[in-house]
Amino acid sequence: MIDIQLLRSSPEEVIAALSRRGVDRAEVEALIESDALVRALSGQVDLLRAEVNTLSRRNASARRGGDSALADRLGAQSREVGEGLKALERDAEAARTAFRDLWLRLPNIPADGAPDGATSDQNVVVRSHPEELPAYGSHQRVPHWEIGAELGILDMERGAKLSGSMFPMYRGMGARLLRSLGAFALDRHSELYEEIHPPTMVRTETMISTGHLPKFADEAYHIERDDLWAIPTAEVPLTSMARDEILEEEDLPLRLTAQTACFRREAGAAGRDTRGLLRVHEFDKVELFAYTTEAQAAGELDQMVARASSLLESLCLPYRVLDLCAGDLGNSARRTFDLEVYSPGCDRWLEVSSVSWCGDYQARRAGIRYRPSGGGKPVVAHTLNGSALAWARIWAALVETNRLEDGSVLLPECLGPYLGGSLLISAPQDRRR
RNA sequence: GGAGGGAUGGCAGAGCGGACGAAUGCGGGGCACUUGAAAUGCUCUGAGCCUUAGGGGCUCCGUGGGUUCGAAUCCCACUCCCUCCGCCA
Numbered sequence: 001m002i003d004i005q006l007l008r009s010s011p012e013e014v015i016a017a018l019s020r021r022g023v024d025r026a027e028v029e030a031l032i033e034s035d036a037l038v039r040a041l042s043g044q045v046d047l048l049r050a051e052v053n054t055l056s057r058r059n060a061s062a063r064r065g066g067d068s069a070l071a072d073r074l075g076a077q078s079r080e081v082g083e084g085l086k087a088l089e090r091d092a093e094a095a096r097t098a099f100r101d102l103w104l105r106l107p108n109i110p111a112d113g114a115p116d117g118a119t120s121d122q123n124v125v126v127r128s129h130p131e132e133l134p135a136y137g138s139h140q141r142v143p144h145w146e147i148g149a150e151l152g153i154l155d156m157e158r159g160a161k162l163s164g165s166m167f168p169m170y171r172g173m174g175a176r177l178l179r180s181l182g183a184f185a186l187d188r189h190s191e192l193y194e195e196i197h198p199p200t201m202v203r204t205e206t207m208i209s210t211g212h213l214p215k216f217a218d219e220a221y222h223i224e225r226d227d228l229w230a231i232p233t234a235e236v237p238l239t240s241m242a243r244d245e246i247l248e249e250e251d252l253p254l255r256l257t258a259q260t261a262c263f264r265r266e267a268g269a270a271g272r273d274t275r276g277l278l279r280v281h282e283f284d285k286v287e288l289f290a291y292t293t294e295a296q297a298a299g300e301l302d303q304m305v306a307r308a309s310s311l312l313e314s315l316c317l318p319y320r321v322l323d324l325c326a327g328d329l330g331n332s333a334r335r336t337f338d339l340e341v342y343s344p345g346c347d348r349w350l351e352v353s354s355v356s357w358c359g360d361y362q363a364r365r366a367g368i369r370y371r372p373s374g375g376g377k378p379v380v381a382h383t384l385n386g387s388a389l390a391w392a393r394i395w396a397a398l399v400e401t402n403r404l405e406d407g408s409v410l411l412p413e414c415l416g417p418y419l420g421g422s423l424l425i426s427a428p429q430d431r432r433r
Numbered sequence: 434g435g436a437g438g439g440a441u442g443g444c445a446g447a448g449c450g451g452a453c454g455a456a457u458g459c460g461g462g463g464c465a466c467u468u469g470a471a472a473u474g475c476u477c478u479g480a481g482c483c484u485u486a487g488g489g490g491c492u493c494c495g496u497g498g499g500u501u502c503g504a505a506u507c508c509c510a511c512u513c514c515c516u517c518c519g520c521c522a
Contacts, residue, residue: 043483046491053491056503060451075502082502246443246480369480371443371461378443378480 001103001364007032017109020326022118031106034099041092048085052078104208105215108361110326111335117325123338128320129313136344139405143345144396145276147403148174152428156276166266166274166281168392173425177398177411178284180418181391182259185286185311189388193257193288198237200260201228206240209366211332211358218267230263234287235385239362242291246378247370253292253300259284262390276396278346283392290384291368294360297382301357304386305337308353311388314414317397318342320349334359341393345400350393355386 007014007028015028055078062071115124148154153174159167170178186195207213207229212220221230231237238256247254262285266274273279288307290300305321312319324336339353360380363369369378402409408426416423 039483042491046483049492050490052502056451059502063451071502078502248443374462 001361002106002109003360003364004035004103008035014109018107020110020114020116021107021329022327023107027102027106031099031102034095034102038092038095038099041088041095045085045088045092048081048088051081052085055081101214104365107331108211108329108334108359110329111357111359114329114335115323115325118327119325120328122325123328124323124325126321126323126337128318129309130318133318133342136401137405139407140344140400140403141347142400142403143276144343144399147345147399147407147409148276150407150427151409151425153177153399153425154277163281166279168277168280168282170395172428173419174395176419177415177425178391178395180415181389181394182284182286183418184314184415185388186257186259188311189257189286189288189307193255196234196238196241196256196258198234198241198258198260200231200237200263201226202231202237202240203228206236206243209243210236210239210362211330211365212236215331219265221263221265231260232264233262233285233385233387234258234260235289238287238289238385239366239368239383242366242368242381244367245369247291247368247381249293249370249373252370252381253290253296256289257286257388258289259286273348276346277392278348278350278396280392283390285387285390288355288386288388291363291370292382292384293370293379294382297357297359297384300384301335301337301355304355304384304388305339308339308355308386308388312339312341312352314412315394315398316412317394317401319352330354330356332356332358332361334361339389341397343393343397343400345403346396350397352389352393352397353387356384358383358385 002014011028011032015025018028019025055074059071059074059078062068062074115122117123145154145156148156151174153170153172155169155171159169162169189195201223204213204227207220212232213229220232222228223230237260238258241256242254261282263282266279266281277283288304290304292300309319309321319339319341322338322340324333324338329336333356336354336356338351339355340349341352342348343350360382362383363381368381368383370381371378398411399409402411404410406426408424411419411423411425413423
């Protein structure tokens with residue numbers, strides 16, 4: 001949620017800022033109007049309640065003083081005022097609910113630095129590594145789903161049999177590669193970030209905190225019987241770790257990392273980039289997360305991008321960094337950098353990381369504040385999150401990039417300690433099919 | 434799943450129909466004493482909303498309902514935590 005004080009004091013600025021991401025002025029004006037109604041009604045409620053409170057206090061002292069006639073009269077009077085109060089309270093409550101719904105749905109304000117633009121075409125490439133793509137041989141121009149089947153390390157058919165299309169199943173060295181990637185990344189982060197293993201099914205409240213609900217309910221899996229949601233990213237449980245808590249400024253930035261399975265319905269994505277691992281319903285991802293002060297946020301954002309980049313460099317994958325334009329930003333983000341890896345087999349840039357600064361938007365929803373070191377009122381914290389990295393697409397890019405002419409795959413050295421000594425995945429000889 | 438106990442400020446913990454937004458302790462701030470620190474003493478210290486010149490009003494004692502002139506306190510439902518039993522990786 002955006003700061004309602006800001007909306008009240010500078011409505012035109014908020015309207016202008018949100019129009020950069022395509023929010024209609026009417027949507028903001030509706031919120032302003034709703035806010036005014038809430039305040040008007042709650043003012044009236046306050047007055048009536050004050051009257052009831054006063055009458056009740058006088059009633060009490062009359063009773064203590066033994067004047068029961070006066071007490072009865074005051075009681076009757078108070079009851080009468082109370083009737084009107086009840087009706088008014090219902091109106092006020094309805095207004096509050098309507099207001100909250102509008103407020104929750106209004107997206108975050110883009111950062112000034114975020115480039116202008118309405119769609120992903122206008123995202124800005126800020127950096128490419130290396131600057132030019134290397135030359136690829138024809139043996140590298142084979143899509144990973146073919147390589148996976150050939151080497152027996154990816155079994156999309158079996159995955160579909162168990163759970164439907166877009167649920168991949170990795171096998172043998174394919175499964176081990178996935179496990180290695182997660183361990184490799186967590187080991188790199190754990191000197192600075194506390195490693196967390198959170199639950200992957202969460203309450204509605206938890207999904208609301210990050211902004212995934214109420215607006216994007218169709219994107220998430222929901223277990224009706226227990227009213228739990230399968231997390232689309234570890235950002236969800238990590239954000240809610242400090243929900244309704246007051247942190248100490250000295251403890252900030254508070255950095256967390258977690259690898260979890262991520263579940264996405266990908267509603268409406270049918271047929272688009274859905275082959276192999278390009279877009280799947282379940283994938284593993286290591287997430288970086290931080291609670292910070294406003295002043296710390298920029299540095300933290302840079303650091304997360306640097307960390308994700310550094311992993312890609314260790315994995316020897318060519319990548320580029322995109323500065324998302326205002327119109328392409330996620331609902332909760334003020335600024336986002338996406339990292340894309342080039343994958344020669346399917347000849348595409350694959351989004352493997354998204355690093356976002358959410359300002360105080362999520363923390364306000366979640367009630368996450370910190371007490372300033374110098375004392376004083378608690379301040380709403382800032383949250384940042386970034387993937388480092390999403391493994392399904394990395395798996396695809398690694399297998400395609402590192403395919404040798406004989407069809408085997410030679411993995412980068414950084415994974416050596418995790419792969420049990422062999423960087424080579426060759427065609428199965430005696431493996432059961 | 435069954436039985437019982439509990440949920441109160443940053444933390445611990447009292448209160449169990451009206452003088453309670455809430456004792457007390459810890460933690461934190463300020464002041465005094467001190468060369469400084471410690472110890473000690475004094476004092477301040479929950480989160481919000483509305484309104485405001487000062488000030489004032491209102492809400493919040495797990496959540497939601499109810500009873501009452503009046504609810505932290507009584508009733509109902511739910512959630513979570515603890516203990517025991519059952520079941521179970």
